[in-house]
Amino acid sequence: MPVESDEELASILSQETIAVVGCSATPGKDAHEIPKYMREHGYEVVPVNPYAEEVFGREAYDSLAEVEAEIDIVDVFRPSEEVSGIVDEVLERDDVDTVWLxxxxxxxxxxxxxxxxxxxxxxxxCLKVEHGRLVA
Structure with a gap:
């Protein structure tokens, strides 16, 4: 069952590094503004977007497989049809604790x-909504 309890959501939000699949370089888009908010609240945000060279002044990776840093949370801003393939990439890694859609x-x-x-x-x-409700 997906995580629903406030206690477990807060536990997830106590982690530090979030890889954002579908992170956007375009201000105003949720896929830009929500990771920006998380950065402003002390999280390490790793952008994953094969169509962007950089986001927030950081290199944007083409895939999760290319990210060398340890990842705690994979936050997904892609259509539901793409989730299975993203999960395939997550399962190839040992470091990811949580997949967040x-x-x-x-x-x-x-x-x-x-x-x-x-x-x-x-x-x-929404990562931002839950952070604001449970942590901020």
Whole structure:
């Protein structure tokens, strides 16, 4: 079952490094503004977007496989149809604790695979909203 409890969401939000798949270089887009908010609140944000060279003055990676840094949370700003492939990349890594799907993004089957691997799965929740509600 996807994470729903405030206690577990707060636990996830106590981590430091967030890889944002679909992170946008375009101000005003949720995929830019939400990672920007998280950066402003002390999180290390790693942009993953094959169509951007950099976001927030940081190199944007083409895929999760290219990210050398340790990742705690993978935050997804891509359509639900793409989640399964992103989860495939997550399962190739040992460091990711949580896969977080933003509002409107759902994939129960991919979520079950995440949970079967011993990791946490959040879907259809906004990282910024939950941070503001539980942490800020």
């Amino acid at each position: 933003q509002l409107g993004i759902r994939d129960a089957e991919a979520g079950a695979r995440v949970e079967e691997s011993g990791r946490r799965f959040v879907q259809d929740h």
